[in-house]
Each structure stands twice: as C-alpha cells, then as structure tokens.
Amino acid sequence: MNTYPTTSNETRSYIELLQHIHDDLRAQHPEWIKPNGDCPTCESYESRLAELLGLSSRDEPASDGSVV
Numbered sequence: 001m002n003t004y005p006t007t008s009n010e011t012r013s014y015i016e017l018l019q020h021i022h023d024d025l026r027a028q029h030p031e032w033i034k035p036n037g038d039c040p041t042c043e044s045y046e047s048r049l050a051e052l053l054g055l056s057s058r059d060e061p062a063s064d065g066s067v068v
Helices: 014-028 040-052
Strands: none
Touching: 014 040
16 A cells, blocks of 8 residues: 555655654654653654765764764
C-alpha cells in the first residue's frame, strides 16, 4: 500500500517534508514528547536527516572544536 501523498497533496518543499516528518514522529511516538511540548528525540532525528542530506551548517564547529 502506498502511503505517500497523492499528487494533490504532494509535498512541495523540503520545509513541508520536515514538518510532515516532525508531525509523524510526534504522532507515532507520543512517549517522546516532554510535558512542556519539547521533543528532543524528534529534534535528534531531524538533525540527523539534515546531516545525511548534507544540509547541516558548514560553519558549525565539530565536536572536537574544529570547523567542518
């Protein structure tokens, strides 16, 4: 079964895709959401996706203090 959006509801931008992923993670894993509404696990997944897609900032220091 194809669960991707149909043409009329197609995700049109990266921002919309991120929002869709964010919403789905929160819906599928309500136990990850803290009482204040934060979801550190969701943020971790989103950051990793950006990193894998090569969209993380090149100006951010690496964990060893060097600039990547």
